[in-house]
Amino acid sequence: xxxxxxxxxxxxxxxxxxxxxxxxxxxxxxxxxxxxxxxxxxxxxxxxxxxxxxxxxxxxxxxxxxxxxxxxxxxxxxxxxxxxxxxxxxxxxxxxxxxxxxxxxxxxxxxxxxxxxxxxxxxxxxxxxxxxxxxxxxxxxxxxxxxxxxxxxxxxxxxxxxxxxxxxxxxxxxxxxxxxxxxxxxxxxxxxxxxxxxxxxxxxxxxxxxxxx
Amino acid sequence: xxxxxxxxxxxxxxxxxxxxxxxxxxxxxxxxxxxxxxxxxxxxxxxxxxxxxxxxxxxxxxxxxxxxxxxxxxxxxxxxxxxxxxxxxxxxxxxxxxxxxxxxxxxxxxxxxxxxxxxxxxxxxxxxxxxxxxxxxxxxxxxxxxxxxxxxxxxxxxxxxxxxxxxxxxxxxxxxxxxxxxxxxxxxxxxxxxxxxxxxxxxx
Amino acid sequence: xxxxxxxxxxxxxxxxxxxxxxxxxxxxxxxxxxxxxxxxxxxxxxxxxxxxxxxxxxxxxxxxxxxxxxxxxxxxxxxxxxxxxxxxxxxxxxxxxxxxxxxxxxxxxxxxxxxxxxxxxxxxxxxxxxxxxxxxxxx
Numbered sequence: 055x056x057x058x059x060x061x062x063x064x065x066x067x068x069x070x071x072x073x074x075x076x077x078x079x080x081x082x083x084x085x086x087x088x089x090x091x092x093x094x095x096x097x098x099x100x101x102x103x104x105x106x107x108x109x110x111x112x113x114x115x116x117x118x119x120x121x122x123x124x125x126x127x128x129x130x131x132x133x134x135x136x137x138x139x140x141x142x143x144x145x146x147x148x149x150x151x152x153x154x155x156x157x158x159x160x161x162x163x164x165x166x167x168x169x170x171x172x173x174x175x176x177x178x179x180x181x182x183x184x185x186x187x188x189x190x191x192x193x194x195x196x197x198x199x200x201x202x203x204x205x206x207x208x209x210x211x212x213x214x215x216x217x218x219x220x221x222x223x224x225x226x227x228x229x230x231x232x233x234x235x236x237x238x239x240x241x242x243x244x245x246x247x248x249x250x251x252x253x254x255x256x257x258x259x260x261x262x263x264x265x266x267x
Numbered sequence: 268x269x270x271x272x273x274x275x276x277x278x279x280x281x282x283x284x285x286x287x288x289x290x291x292x293x294x295x296x297x298x299x300x301x302x303x304x305x306x307x308x309x310x311x312x313x314x315x316x317x318x319x320x321x322x323x324x325x326x327x328x329x330x331x332x333x334x335x336x337x338x339x340x341x342x343x344x345x346x347x348x349x350x351x352x353x354x355x356x357x358x359x360x361x362x363x364x365x366x367x368x369x370x371x372x373x374x375x376x377x378x379x380x381x382x383x384x385x386x387x388x389x390x391x392x393x394x395x396x397x398x399x400x401x402x403x404x405x406x407x408x409x410x411x412x413x414x415x416x417x418x419x420x421x422x423x424x425x426x427x428x429x430x431x432x433x434x435x436x437x438x439x440x441x442x443x444x445x446x447x448x449x450x451x452x453x454x455x456x457x458x459x460x461x462x463x464x465x466x467x468x469x470x471x
Numbered sequence: 472x473x474x475x476x477x478x479x480x481x482x483x484x485x486x487x488x489x490x491x492x493x494x495x496x497x498x499x500x501x502x503x504x505x506x507x508x509x510x511x512x513x514x515x516x517x518x519x520x521x522x523x524x525x526x527x528x529x530x531x532x533x534x535x536x537x538x539x540x541x542x543x544x545x546x547x548x549x550x551x552x553x554x555x556x557x558x559x560x561x562x563x564x565x566x567x568x569x570x571x572x573x574x575x576x577x578x579x580x581x582x583x584x585x586x587x588x589x590x591x592x593x594x595x596x597x598x599x600x601x602x603x604x605x606x607x608x609x610x
Binding site: 311312318324325341343345348449 | 472475479525526529537538547548550552
Binding site: 206208209214216217218219220221229230231232233245247 | 392422426427429430
């Protein structure tokens with residue numbers, strides 16, 4: 055195939071890093087090579103197997119390549135591969151393991167918004183969206199991708215230091231009968247039982263209940 | 268000792284199974300002045316019916332000096348299993364001692380959950396001891412005196428303080444729970460009932 | 472349960488899939504995806520696939536790795552008990568087998584027979600997540 059004689063050490067640790075199905079191929083530079091190494095990338099759909107080059111990642115010097123668009127169908131599985139070039143020589147193609155966007159992605163915590171009255175707080179949770187090519191493209195919530203998605207919500211009373219946990223399936227939670235003029239801190243996590251996927255807990259969002267009427 | 272027949276097979280082989288944790292136990296084989304070791308294997312219904320009755324060794328219990336083996340990770344389907352153990356002393360091995368009959372994890376004994384009920388203002392909270400990944404909990408609670416209006420909540424994940432419900436201050440509420448294992452579709456008996464009085468003012 | 476099968480598979484996925492070097496062939500998902508199966512045929516094809524794995528696949532997946540063998544046993548026995556529950560639907564005629572699922576299952580068998588038995592079995596085992604993803608999605 056007109057390939058050069060390949061004696062360059064191989065790129066290392068070629069793998070997908072995926073968050074909310076934004077699927078980015080990452081690798082480490084070949085051992086012992088300084089600057090000047092260039093790379094090219096190809097990918098394949100499992101079961102089809104034909105390698106497809108990624109033009110935007112041809113002769114690049116960075117060590118990542120965004121393949122989200124090419125791997126956006128999460129009913130398929132994929133491989134990707136990287137080759138390095140330096141001073142007229144090259145490495146072998148180095149492949150990922152089989153990548154399943156549905157089970158191998160990580161999920162961001164939900165977005166939490168909180169409002170309060172004097173004696174209650176209302177929590178609204180929004181699941182992250184699946185990666186999309188452009189803002190104009192229709193949004194797909196991860197709730198549609200993972201029907202069994204649930205939320206674990208933690209509510210901390212800053213005065214008493216007591217923390218309560220709620221597990222809910224819908225995305226709103228009202229906690230009534232709280233103490234007036236008291237700070238409550240809310241954090242939430244997404245929990246998918248199968249395939250087993252948990253987000254981290256969101257950053258704590260604190261709100262103070264209003265003065266007693 | 269030479270040859271297999273001289274080393275007696277382990278006896279009194281049985282399975283102790285509680286709350287989906289399964290242990291194989293047997294009586295020690297005594298050989299004066301020597302340390303006898305044991306190896307354990309299991310066979311599921313699949314191995315019996317579709318894989319020529321093959322046996323699978325449990326590496327954590329290979330050449331062990333203990334007379335108990337945790338087989339929980341291998342008894343991981345709701346089918347009939349057989350287990351066997353043999354004694355080994357140097358190159359000498361006993362005959363296999365095999366469990367009598369079959370063991371199905373659906374036979375595990377289930378104990379009621381340990382729980383602690385807390386009233387925090389108008390809020391009824393529950394602390395449940397973790398019983399393992401197979402477990403979820405069916406929680407019943409009611410206002411004392413209104414036993415006909417029992418409410419139910421299924422708690423799938425044990426976290427420290429689960430919020431059960433918002434209740435009327437000053438009233439007394441009672442709670443009991445049972446453990447449920449979906450994989451074997453069985454539940455424990457209920458825990459003893461615990462009652463607490465919701466503090467705070469009485470107006471709702 | 473399916474959750475236990477998933478946990479078992481996740482523990483050996485990398486090991487099993489690394490034994491399948493053939494990227495250009497799939498047993499379950501090509502040329503026609505499982506996701507294209509009509510909902511009315513899903514019960515039947517699920518039952519057929521569970522039988523396929525129990526009868527044909529697991530017995531040819533023995534490895535030199537004790538941990539992997541134990542996980543395969545766990546999955547195989549879980550398939551057996553899951554198929555038993557599916558079988559009850561089959562007996563109560565709640566599991567109709569339409570032309571489409573029959574055709575799809577024929578294609579899966581043809582894909583399987585197109586490889587030598589060990590490669591086909593290992594590839595099928597490595598595609599368990601394709602089956603589980605499809606079952607979860609269509610639940």
